[in-house]
Amino acid sequence: MKYIICQNPEQLSSGTKEKPGFENGNALLKVNRVGICGTDLHAFKGNQPFFSYPRILGHELAAEVVEIENNPQGLRAGDKVAIIPYVNCGSCVACLAGKTNCCQRIQVLGVHTDGGMQEFISIPSRLLLPANEFDLDEIAIIEPLAIGAHALRRAQTKAGDSIVVMGCGPIGLGIIQLAKYIGATVFVIDVNETRLEIAKSQFQADHFIHALQEPVEKIKELTHGNLVHSVFDATGNKQAIENGIHYMRHGGNYILVGLTKGELAFHHPSIHAKETTLMCSRNATLEDFQFVMKVLREKKFNTQAYITKRVNFESIPTGFNAWTSADSKEIKVMTTWN
Ligand SMILES: [Zn+2]
Ligand SMILES: [Zn+2]
Incomplete structure:
Protein backbone atom coordinates (compact mmCIF):
# COMPACT_ATOMS: atom_id res chain seq x y z
CA MET A 1 0.00 0.00 0.00
CA LYS A 2 1.04 3.60 -0.53
CA TYR A 3 1.99 5.98 2.28
CA ILE A 4 3.54 9.39 2.82
CA ILE A 5 6.06 9.98 5.57
CA CYS A 6 7.71 13.00 7.17
CA GLN A 7 11.33 11.82 7.50
CA ASN A 8 12.68 15.03 8.98
CA PRO A 9 11.43 18.61 9.17
CA GLU A 10 10.58 19.92 5.67
CA GLN A 11 11.08 16.45 4.18
CA LEU A 12 8.04 14.51 3.00
CA SER A 13 8.32 11.49 0.76
CA SER A 14 6.04 8.77 -0.54
CA GLY A 15 6.65 5.05 -0.59
CA THR A 16 4.97 1.67 -0.46
CA LYS A 17 4.87 -0.85 2.36
CA GLU A 18 2.88 -3.86 3.47
CA LYS A 19 -0.75 -3.33 4.43
CA PRO A 20 -1.30 -3.80 8.21
CA GLY A 21 -2.81 -7.12 9.28
CA PHE A 22 -5.90 -7.59 11.42
CA GLU A 23 -5.27 -7.34 15.18
CA ASN A 24 -7.65 -8.26 18.00
CA GLY A 25 -9.33 -5.21 19.48
CA ASN A 26 -8.43 -3.16 16.45
CA ALA A 27 -10.24 -2.41 13.24
CA LEU A 28 -8.55 -2.41 9.87
CA LEU A 29 -9.65 0.74 8.04
CA LYS A 30 -9.33 2.11 4.55
CA VAL A 31 -8.45 5.81 4.78
CA ASN A 32 -10.65 7.93 2.51
CA ARG A 33 -9.86 11.49 3.56
CA VAL A 34 -7.11 13.20 5.54
CA GLY A 35 -7.53 16.85 6.48
CA ILE A 36 -4.30 18.84 6.71
CA CYS A 37 -4.02 20.79 9.92
CA GLY A 38 -1.84 23.24 11.84
CA THR A 39 -0.32 20.35 13.76
CA ASP A 40 0.84 18.70 10.52
CA LEU A 41 2.21 22.00 9.28
CA HIS A 42 4.13 22.53 12.53
CA ALA A 43 5.46 18.97 12.38
CA PHE A 44 6.55 19.57 8.79
CA LYS A 45 8.26 22.82 9.77
CA GLY A 46 9.90 21.23 12.81
CA ASN A 47 8.19 23.37 15.46
CA GLN A 48 5.67 20.96 16.98
CA PRO A 49 6.83 20.43 20.60
CA PHE A 50 5.32 16.93 21.07
CA PHE A 51 6.69 15.50 17.84
CA SER A 52 9.25 12.86 16.84
CA TYR A 53 10.52 11.74 13.39
CA PRO A 54 10.14 9.86 11.14
CA ARG A 55 6.35 10.02 11.32
CA ILE A 56 3.37 9.35 9.07
CA LEU A 57 1.21 12.45 9.59
CA GLY A 58 -2.56 12.78 9.59
CA HIS A 59 -5.09 12.76 12.40
CA GLU A 60 -8.18 14.31 10.76
CA LEU A 61 -9.55 11.21 9.14
CA ALA A 62 -12.54 9.78 7.37
CA ALA A 63 -12.32 6.04 6.88
CA GLU A 64 -14.23 2.91 6.00
CA VAL A 65 -14.16 -0.35 7.96
CA VAL A 66 -12.44 -3.19 6.11
CA GLU A 67 -12.29 -5.71 8.94
CA ILE A 68 -13.58 -5.61 12.52
CA GLU A 69 -14.67 -8.08 15.18
CA ASN A 70 -17.79 -7.76 17.32
CA ASN A 71 -17.89 -4.30 18.84
CA PRO A 72 -20.28 -2.32 21.06
CA GLN A 73 -20.82 0.30 18.32
CA GLY A 74 -22.18 -2.43 16.02
CA LEU A 75 -19.76 -1.49 13.23
CA ARG A 76 -19.35 -3.80 10.27
CA ALA A 77 -17.19 -3.95 7.15
CA GLY A 78 -18.19 -1.19 4.74
CA ASP A 79 -19.34 1.26 7.44
CA LYS A 80 -18.04 4.82 7.38
CA VAL A 81 -16.33 5.94 10.60
CA ALA A 82 -14.99 9.02 12.31
CA ILE A 83 -11.89 8.44 14.42
CA ILE A 84 -10.95 9.85 17.80
CA PRO A 85 -7.21 10.06 17.07
CA TYR A 86 -6.11 10.26 20.70
CA VAL A 87 -5.09 6.76 21.80
CA ASN A 88 -5.37 6.95 25.58
CA CYS A 89 -4.17 4.40 28.14
CA GLY A 90 -7.40 4.05 30.14
CA SER A 91 -5.59 3.65 33.47
CA CYS A 92 -3.75 6.89 34.34
CA VAL A 93 -5.16 9.55 36.69
CA ALA A 94 -6.43 11.65 33.78
CA CYS A 95 -8.14 8.70 32.06
CA LEU A 96 -9.71 7.58 35.35
CA ALA A 97 -11.04 11.11 35.82
CA GLY A 98 -12.64 10.98 32.36
CA LYS A 99 -10.07 13.36 30.89
CA THR A 100 -8.99 10.98 28.16
CA ASN A 101 -7.92 14.01 26.07
CA CYS A 102 -4.93 14.66 28.35
CA CYS A 103 -3.97 11.08 29.21
CA GLN A 104 -0.46 10.90 30.69
CA ARG A 105 0.52 8.33 28.09
CA ILE A 106 -1.48 9.75 25.19
CA GLN A 107 -0.49 8.65 21.71
CA VAL A 108 -1.99 11.00 19.14
CA LEU A 109 -2.19 9.53 15.64
CA GLY A 110 0.13 11.39 13.31
CA VAL A 111 2.00 12.96 16.24
CA HIS A 112 3.26 10.33 18.72
CA THR A 113 2.35 7.37 16.53
CA ASP A 114 1.80 6.95 12.80
CA GLY A 115 -1.32 8.59 11.43
CA GLY A 116 -3.56 8.41 8.40
CA MET A 117 -1.44 9.37 5.40
CA GLN A 118 -1.48 5.73 4.33
CA GLU A 119 -4.03 3.69 2.42
CA PHE A 120 -4.91 1.42 5.34
CA ILE A 121 -4.53 1.82 9.09
CA SER A 122 -5.19 -0.41 12.11
CA ILE A 123 -6.82 1.44 15.04
CA PRO A 124 -8.37 0.34 18.37
CA SER A 125 -12.06 -0.12 17.54
CA ARG A 126 -13.10 1.67 20.75
CA LEU A 127 -11.92 4.93 19.10
CA LEU A 128 -14.31 4.65 16.15
CA LEU A 129 -17.61 6.48 15.79
CA PRO A 130 -20.27 5.23 13.36
CA ALA A 131 -20.70 7.90 10.67
CA ASN A 132 -22.72 6.43 7.78
CA GLU A 133 -25.09 9.41 7.92
CA PHE A 134 -22.32 11.88 6.98
CA ASP A 135 -20.36 12.45 3.80
CA LEU A 136 -16.60 11.90 3.88
CA ASP A 137 -15.77 15.62 4.00
CA GLU A 138 -17.98 16.09 7.05
CA ILE A 139 -16.43 13.08 8.76
CA ALA A 140 -12.90 14.40 8.22
CA ILE A 141 -13.65 17.78 9.81
CA ILE A 142 -15.24 16.35 12.97
CA GLU A 143 -11.87 16.21 14.74
CA PRO A 144 -10.73 19.82 14.17
CA LEU A 145 -14.21 21.02 15.13
CA ALA A 146 -14.14 18.86 18.27
CA ILE A 147 -11.05 20.81 19.37
CA SER A 281 -7.70 23.15 26.22
CA ARG A 282 -6.05 20.05 24.80
CA ASN A 283 -7.55 17.71 22.19
CA ALA A 284 -11.17 16.64 22.82
CA THR A 285 -13.25 13.84 24.31
CA LEU A 286 -16.05 11.63 23.01
CA GLU A 287 -18.61 14.15 24.30
CA ASP A 288 -17.08 16.87 22.11
CA PHE A 289 -17.09 14.63 19.03
CA GLN A 290 -20.76 13.84 19.67
CA PHE A 291 -21.59 17.54 20.01
CA VAL A 292 -19.94 18.29 16.66
CA MET A 293 -21.78 15.39 15.01
CA LYS A 294 -25.04 16.85 16.29
CA VAL A 295 -24.20 20.24 14.76
CA LEU A 296 -23.22 18.64 11.44
CA ARG A 297 -26.36 16.49 11.46
CA GLU A 298 -28.42 19.68 11.76
CA LYS A 299 -26.35 21.20 8.90
CA LYS A 300 -25.39 24.14 11.14
CA PHE A 301 -21.75 24.22 10.12
CA ASN A 302 -20.52 25.72 6.85
CA THR A 303 -18.52 22.70 5.65
CA GLN A 304 -18.36 24.10 2.12
CA ALA A 305 -16.64 27.32 3.15
CA TYR A 306 -14.35 25.43 5.54
CA ILE A 307 -12.79 23.10 2.96
CA THR A 308 -11.05 25.42 0.50
CA LYS A 309 -8.85 22.98 -1.38
CA ARG A 310 -8.99 19.33 -2.44
CA VAL A 311 -5.91 17.47 -3.52
CA ASN A 312 -4.77 13.95 -4.20
CA PHE A 313 -2.57 12.31 -1.54
CA GLU A 314 0.14 11.97 -4.17
CA SER A 315 0.56 15.74 -4.28
CA ILE A 316 1.25 16.08 -0.54
CA PRO A 317 5.09 15.94 -0.77
CA THR A 318 5.19 18.63 -3.47
CA GLY A 319 2.27 20.79 -2.33
CA PHE A 320 2.84 20.95 1.41
CA ASN A 321 5.26 23.85 1.27
CA ALA A 322 2.78 26.11 -0.49
CA TRP A 323 -0.07 25.21 1.90
CA THR A 324 2.18 25.99 4.86
CA SER A 325 3.36 29.38 3.66
CA ALA A 326 2.30 32.38 5.73
CA ASP A 327 0.37 33.93 2.82
CA SER A 328 -1.57 30.75 2.01
CA LYS A 329 -5.27 31.52 1.60
CA GLU A 330 -6.41 28.00 2.42
CA ILE A 331 -8.53 27.25 5.47
CA LYS A 332 -8.67 23.47 5.24
CA VAL A 333 -6.87 21.39 2.64
CA MET A 334 -8.55 18.01 2.21
CA THR A 335 -6.62 15.13 0.72
CA THR A 336 -7.92 11.93 -0.84
CA TRP A 337 -6.45 8.85 -2.55
CA ASN A 338 -8.56 9.20 -5.66
ZN1 LIG B 1 -5.77 18.78 13.52
ZN1 LIG C 1 -4.31 7.60 30.42
Whole structure:
Protein backbone atom coordinates (compact mmCIF):
# COMPACT_ATOMS: atom_id res chain seq x y z
CA MET A 1 0.00 0.00 0.00
CA LYS A 2 1.04 3.60 -0.53
CA TYR A 3 1.99 5.98 2.28
CA ILE A 4 3.54 9.39 2.82
CA ILE A 5 6.06 9.98 5.57
CA CYS A 6 7.71 13.00 7.17
CA GLN A 7 11.33 11.82 7.50
CA ASN A 8 12.68 15.03 8.98
CA PRO A 9 11.43 18.61 9.17
CA GLU A 10 10.58 19.92 5.67
CA GLN A 11 11.08 16.45 4.18
CA LEU A 12 8.04 14.51 3.00
CA SER A 13 8.32 11.49 0.76
CA SER A 14 6.04 8.77 -0.54
CA GLY A 15 6.65 5.05 -0.59
CA THR A 16 4.97 1.67 -0.46
CA LYS A 17 4.87 -0.85 2.36
CA GLU A 18 2.88 -3.86 3.47
CA LYS A 19 -0.75 -3.33 4.43
CA PRO A 20 -1.30 -3.80 8.21
CA GLY A 21 -2.81 -7.12 9.28
CA PHE A 22 -5.90 -7.59 11.42
CA GLU A 23 -5.27 -7.34 15.18
CA ASN A 24 -7.65 -8.26 18.00
CA GLY A 25 -9.33 -5.21 19.48
CA ASN A 26 -8.43 -3.16 16.45
CA ALA A 27 -10.24 -2.41 13.24
CA LEU A 28 -8.55 -2.41 9.87
CA LEU A 29 -9.65 0.74 8.04
CA LYS A 30 -9.33 2.11 4.55
CA VAL A 31 -8.45 5.81 4.78
CA ASN A 32 -10.65 7.93 2.51
CA ARG A 33 -9.86 11.49 3.56
CA VAL A 34 -7.11 13.20 5.54
CA GLY A 35 -7.53 16.85 6.48
CA ILE A 36 -4.30 18.84 6.71
CA CYS A 37 -4.02 20.79 9.92
CA GLY A 38 -1.84 23.24 11.84
CA THR A 39 -0.32 20.35 13.76
CA ASP A 40 0.84 18.70 10.52
CA LEU A 41 2.21 22.00 9.28
CA HIS A 42 4.13 22.53 12.53
CA ALA A 43 5.46 18.97 12.38
CA PHE A 44 6.55 19.57 8.79
CA LYS A 45 8.26 22.82 9.77
CA GLY A 46 9.90 21.23 12.81
CA ASN A 47 8.19 23.37 15.46
CA GLN A 48 5.67 20.96 16.98
CA PRO A 49 6.83 20.43 20.60
CA PHE A 50 5.32 16.93 21.07
CA PHE A 51 6.69 15.50 17.84
CA SER A 52 9.25 12.86 16.84
CA TYR A 53 10.52 11.74 13.39
CA PRO A 54 10.14 9.86 11.14
CA ARG A 55 6.35 10.02 11.32
CA ILE A 56 3.37 9.35 9.07
CA LEU A 57 1.21 12.45 9.59
CA GLY A 58 -2.56 12.78 9.59
CA HIS A 59 -5.09 12.76 12.40
CA GLU A 60 -8.18 14.31 10.76
CA LEU A 61 -9.55 11.21 9.14
CA ALA A 62 -12.54 9.78 7.37
CA ALA A 63 -12.32 6.04 6.88
CA GLU A 64 -14.23 2.91 6.00
CA VAL A 65 -14.16 -0.35 7.96
CA VAL A 66 -12.44 -3.19 6.11
CA GLU A 67 -12.29 -5.71 8.94
CA ILE A 68 -13.58 -5.61 12.52
CA GLU A 69 -14.67 -8.08 15.18
CA ASN A 70 -17.79 -7.76 17.32
CA ASN A 71 -17.89 -4.30 18.84
CA PRO A 72 -20.28 -2.32 21.06
CA GLN A 73 -20.82 0.30 18.32
CA GLY A 74 -22.18 -2.43 16.02
CA LEU A 75 -19.76 -1.49 13.23
CA ARG A 76 -19.35 -3.80 10.27
CA ALA A 77 -17.19 -3.95 7.15
CA GLY A 78 -18.19 -1.19 4.74
CA ASP A 79 -19.34 1.26 7.44
CA LYS A 80 -18.04 4.82 7.38
CA VAL A 81 -16.33 5.94 10.60
CA ALA A 82 -14.99 9.02 12.31
CA ILE A 83 -11.89 8.44 14.42
CA ILE A 84 -10.95 9.85 17.80
CA PRO A 85 -7.21 10.06 17.07
CA TYR A 86 -6.11 10.26 20.70
CA VAL A 87 -5.09 6.76 21.80
CA ASN A 88 -5.37 6.95 25.58
CA CYS A 89 -4.17 4.40 28.14
CA GLY A 90 -7.40 4.05 30.14
CA SER A 91 -5.59 3.65 33.47
CA CYS A 92 -3.75 6.89 34.34
CA VAL A 93 -5.16 9.55 36.69
CA ALA A 94 -6.43 11.65 33.78
CA CYS A 95 -8.14 8.70 32.06
CA LEU A 96 -9.71 7.58 35.35
CA ALA A 97 -11.04 11.11 35.82
CA GLY A 98 -12.64 10.98 32.36
CA LYS A 99 -10.07 13.36 30.89
CA THR A 100 -8.99 10.98 28.16
CA ASN A 101 -7.92 14.01 26.07
CA CYS A 102 -4.93 14.66 28.35
CA CYS A 103 -3.97 11.08 29.21
CA GLN A 104 -0.46 10.90 30.69
CA ARG A 105 0.52 8.33 28.09
CA ILE A 106 -1.48 9.75 25.19
CA GLN A 107 -0.49 8.65 21.71
CA VAL A 108 -1.99 11.00 19.14
CA LEU A 109 -2.19 9.53 15.64
CA GLY A 110 0.13 11.39 13.31
CA VAL A 111 2.00 12.96 16.24
CA HIS A 112 3.26 10.33 18.72
CA THR A 113 2.35 7.37 16.53
CA ASP A 114 1.80 6.95 12.80
CA GLY A 115 -1.32 8.59 11.43
CA GLY A 116 -3.56 8.41 8.40
CA MET A 117 -1.44 9.37 5.40
CA GLN A 118 -1.48 5.73 4.33
CA GLU A 119 -4.03 3.69 2.42
CA PHE A 120 -4.91 1.42 5.34
CA ILE A 121 -4.53 1.82 9.09
CA SER A 122 -5.19 -0.41 12.11
CA ILE A 123 -6.82 1.44 15.04
CA PRO A 124 -8.37 0.34 18.37
CA SER A 125 -12.06 -0.12 17.54
CA ARG A 126 -13.10 1.67 20.75
CA LEU A 127 -11.92 4.93 19.10
CA LEU A 128 -14.31 4.65 16.15
CA LEU A 129 -17.61 6.48 15.79
CA PRO A 130 -20.27 5.23 13.36
CA ALA A 131 -20.70 7.90 10.67
CA ASN A 132 -22.72 6.43 7.78
CA GLU A 133 -25.09 9.41 7.92
CA PHE A 134 -22.32 11.88 6.98
CA ASP A 135 -20.36 12.45 3.80
CA LEU A 136 -16.60 11.90 3.88
CA ASP A 137 -15.77 15.62 4.00
CA GLU A 138 -17.98 16.09 7.05
CA ILE A 139 -16.43 13.08 8.76
CA ALA A 140 -12.90 14.40 8.22
CA ILE A 141 -13.65 17.78 9.81
CA ILE A 142 -15.24 16.35 12.97
CA GLU A 143 -11.87 16.21 14.74
CA PRO A 144 -10.73 19.82 14.17
CA LEU A 145 -14.21 21.02 15.13
CA ALA A 146 -14.14 18.86 18.27
CA ILE A 147 -11.05 20.81 19.37
CA GLY A 148 -13.22 23.95 19.33
CA ALA A 149 -16.14 22.17 20.99
CA HIS A 150 -13.84 21.09 23.82
CA ALA A 151 -12.56 24.64 24.31
CA LEU A 152 -16.14 25.97 24.50
CA ARG A 153 -17.03 23.28 27.01
CA ARG A 154 -13.97 24.19 29.10
CA ALA A 155 -15.18 27.80 29.11
CA GLN A 156 -18.77 26.71 29.86
CA THR A 157 -19.94 29.07 27.12
CA LYS A 158 -23.72 29.43 27.07
CA ALA A 159 -26.36 31.36 25.14
CA GLY A 160 -26.05 35.09 25.78
CA ASP A 161 -22.34 35.01 26.63
CA SER A 162 -19.91 37.19 24.73
CA ILE A 163 -16.59 35.77 23.63
CA VAL A 164 -13.45 36.82 21.79
CA VAL A 165 -11.80 34.38 19.42
CA MET A 166 -8.24 35.31 18.50
CA GLY A 167 -7.20 33.78 15.20
CA CYS A 168 -9.47 32.84 12.31
CA GLY A 169 -7.66 29.71 11.15
CA PRO A 170 -9.43 26.34 11.04
CA ILE A 171 -9.57 25.99 14.84
CA GLY A 172 -10.71 29.58 15.39
CA LEU A 173 -13.42 29.32 12.72
CA GLY A 174 -14.66 26.14 14.36
CA ILE A 175 -14.91 27.85 17.75
CA ILE A 176 -16.70 30.81 16.11
CA GLN A 177 -19.45 28.86 14.42
CA LEU A 178 -19.96 26.41 17.29
CA ALA A 179 -20.23 29.38 19.67
CA LYS A 180 -22.88 30.88 17.37
CA TYR A 181 -24.73 27.52 17.47
CA ILE A 182 -24.67 27.75 21.29
CA GLY A 183 -26.00 31.32 21.10
CA ALA A 184 -23.00 33.43 22.10
CA THR A 185 -22.01 36.83 20.71
CA VAL A 186 -18.67 36.41 18.96
CA PHE A 187 -15.91 38.97 18.46
CA VAL A 188 -13.04 37.86 16.27
CA ILE A 189 -9.55 39.29 16.13
CA ASP A 190 -6.92 38.55 13.51
CA VAL A 191 -4.18 40.34 11.58
CA ASN A 192 -5.45 38.96 8.28
CA GLU A 193 -8.29 41.02 6.74
CA THR A 194 -9.39 38.24 4.39
CA ARG A 195 -9.72 35.78 7.25
CA LEU A 196 -11.73 38.31 9.28
CA GLU A 197 -14.05 38.85 6.33
CA ILE A 198 -14.55 35.10 5.94
CA ALA A 199 -15.23 34.70 9.68
CA LYS A 200 -18.05 37.21 9.39
CA SER A 201 -19.52 36.33 5.99
CA GLN A 202 -19.23 32.51 6.17
CA PHE A 203 -19.06 31.60 9.87
CA GLN A 204 -21.45 34.14 11.45
CA ALA A 205 -18.98 36.08 13.63
CA ASP A 206 -20.78 39.18 14.97
CA HIS A 207 -17.90 41.65 15.05
CA PHE A 208 -14.46 41.52 13.53
CA ILE A 209 -11.53 43.60 14.67
CA HIS A 210 -8.05 43.91 13.23
CA ALA A 211 -5.46 42.98 15.88
CA LEU A 212 -3.50 46.19 15.28
CA GLN A 213 -6.46 48.58 15.49
CA GLU A 214 -7.10 49.09 19.20
CA PRO A 215 -9.08 45.92 19.80
CA VAL A 216 -9.48 46.57 23.56
CA GLU A 217 -11.14 49.95 22.95
CA LYS A 218 -13.43 48.52 20.29
CA ILE A 219 -14.53 45.57 22.41
CA LYS A 220 -15.14 47.91 25.37
CA GLU A 221 -17.32 50.10 23.17
CA LEU A 222 -19.35 47.15 21.92
CA THR A 223 -19.86 45.62 25.39
CA HIS A 224 -20.84 48.77 27.32
CA GLY A 225 -17.39 48.81 28.92
CA ASN A 226 -17.75 45.29 30.31
CA LEU A 227 -15.48 43.30 27.96
CA VAL A 228 -16.23 39.60 27.29
CA HIS A 229 -16.96 36.50 29.40
CA SER A 230 -14.35 34.32 27.70
CA VAL A 231 -11.33 34.80 25.48
CA PHE A 232 -10.09 31.95 23.29
CA ASP A 233 -6.65 31.94 21.78
CA ALA A 234 -6.47 30.04 18.51
CA THR A 235 -3.27 31.66 17.27
CA GLY A 236 -0.60 29.99 19.39
CA ASN A 237 1.23 33.30 19.10
CA LYS A 238 3.03 34.48 22.26
CA GLN A 239 2.25 38.16 21.76
CA ALA A 240 -1.40 37.52 20.96
CA ILE A 241 -1.77 35.27 24.02
CA GLU A 242 -0.17 37.79 26.34
CA ASN A 243 -2.42 40.57 24.99
CA GLY A 244 -5.59 38.50 25.05
CA ILE A 245 -6.10 38.94 28.77
CA HIS A 246 -7.11 42.58 28.17
CA TYR A 247 -10.29 41.57 26.29
CA MET A 248 -11.59 39.56 29.25
CA ARG A 249 -14.04 41.00 31.78
CA HIS A 250 -13.63 40.83 35.56
CA GLY A 251 -14.49 37.29 36.65
CA GLY A 252 -13.99 35.92 33.15
CA ASN A 253 -11.98 33.04 31.81
CA TYR A 254 -9.18 32.67 29.31
CA ILE A 255 -8.77 29.51 27.27
CA LEU A 256 -5.52 28.66 25.51
CA VAL A 257 -6.26 26.42 22.54
CA GLY A 258 -3.23 27.32 20.45
CA LEU A 259 0.20 26.24 21.63
CA THR A 260 3.48 28.14 21.79
CA LYS A 261 6.84 26.48 22.28
CA GLY A 262 8.17 28.72 25.05
CA GLU A 263 7.23 30.68 28.17
CA LEU A 264 4.34 33.12 28.59
CA ALA A 265 4.34 36.19 30.83
CA PHE A 266 1.33 37.98 32.33
CA HIS A 267 1.30 41.10 34.47
CA HIS A 268 0.15 39.52 37.71
CA PRO A 269 -1.88 42.45 39.11
CA SER A 270 -3.85 42.62 35.83
CA ILE A 271 -4.86 38.97 35.91
CA HIS A 272 -5.32 38.97 39.69
CA ALA A 273 -7.65 41.99 39.69
CA LYS A 274 -10.00 40.14 37.35
CA GLU A 275 -9.71 36.86 39.31
CA THR A 276 -8.81 35.34 35.97
CA THR A 277 -9.46 31.67 35.34
CA LEU A 278 -6.69 30.69 32.96
CA MET A 279 -6.99 27.28 31.34
CA CYS A 280 -5.56 25.22 28.55
CA SER A 281 -7.70 23.15 26.22
CA ARG A 282 -6.05 20.05 24.80
CA ASN A 283 -7.55 17.71 22.19
CA ALA A 284 -11.17 16.64 22.82
CA THR A 285 -13.25 13.84 24.31
CA LEU A 286 -16.05 11.63 23.01
CA GLU A 287 -18.61 14.15 24.30
CA ASP A 288 -17.08 16.87 22.11
CA PHE A 289 -17.09 14.63 19.03
CA GLN A 290 -20.76 13.84 19.67
CA PHE A 291 -21.59 17.54 20.01
CA VAL A 292 -19.94 18.29 16.66
CA MET A 293 -21.78 15.39 15.01
CA LYS A 294 -25.04 16.85 16.29
CA VAL A 295 -24.20 20.24 14.76
CA LEU A 296 -23.22 18.64 11.44
CA ARG A 297 -26.36 16.49 11.46
CA GLU A 298 -28.42 19.68 11.76
CA LYS A 299 -26.35 21.20 8.90
CA LYS A 300 -25.39 24.14 11.14
CA PHE A 301 -21.75 24.22 10.12
CA ASN A 302 -20.52 25.72 6.85
CA THR A 303 -18.52 22.70 5.65
CA GLN A 304 -18.36 24.10 2.12
CA ALA A 305 -16.64 27.32 3.15
CA TYR A 306 -14.35 25.43 5.54
CA ILE A 307 -12.79 23.10 2.96
CA THR A 308 -11.05 25.42 0.50
CA LYS A 309 -8.85 22.98 -1.38
CA ARG A 310 -8.99 19.33 -2.44
CA VAL A 311 -5.91 17.47 -3.52
CA ASN A 312 -4.77 13.95 -4.20
CA PHE A 313 -2.57 12.31 -1.54
CA GLU A 314 0.14 11.97 -4.17
CA SER A 315 0.56 15.74 -4.28
CA ILE A 316 1.25 16.08 -0.54
CA PRO A 317 5.09 15.94 -0.77
CA THR A 318 5.19 18.63 -3.47
CA GLY A 319 2.27 20.79 -2.33
CA PHE A 320 2.84 20.95 1.41
CA ASN A 321 5.26 23.85 1.27
CA ALA A 322 2.78 26.11 -0.49
CA TRP A 323 -0.07 25.21 1.90
CA THR A 324 2.18 25.99 4.86
CA SER A 325 3.36 29.38 3.66
CA ALA A 326 2.30 32.38 5.73
CA ASP A 327 0.37 33.93 2.82
CA SER A 328 -1.57 30.75 2.01
CA LYS A 329 -5.27 31.52 1.60
CA GLU A 330 -6.41 28.00 2.42
CA ILE A 331 -8.53 27.25 5.47
CA LYS A 332 -8.67 23.47 5.24
CA VAL A 333 -6.87 21.39 2.64
CA MET A 334 -8.55 18.01 2.21
CA THR A 335 -6.62 15.13 0.72
CA THR A 336 -7.92 11.93 -0.84
CA TRP A 337 -6.45 8.85 -2.55
CA ASN A 338 -8.56 9.20 -5.66
ZN1 LIG B 1 -5.77 18.78 13.52
ZN1 LIG C 1 -4.31 7.60 30.42
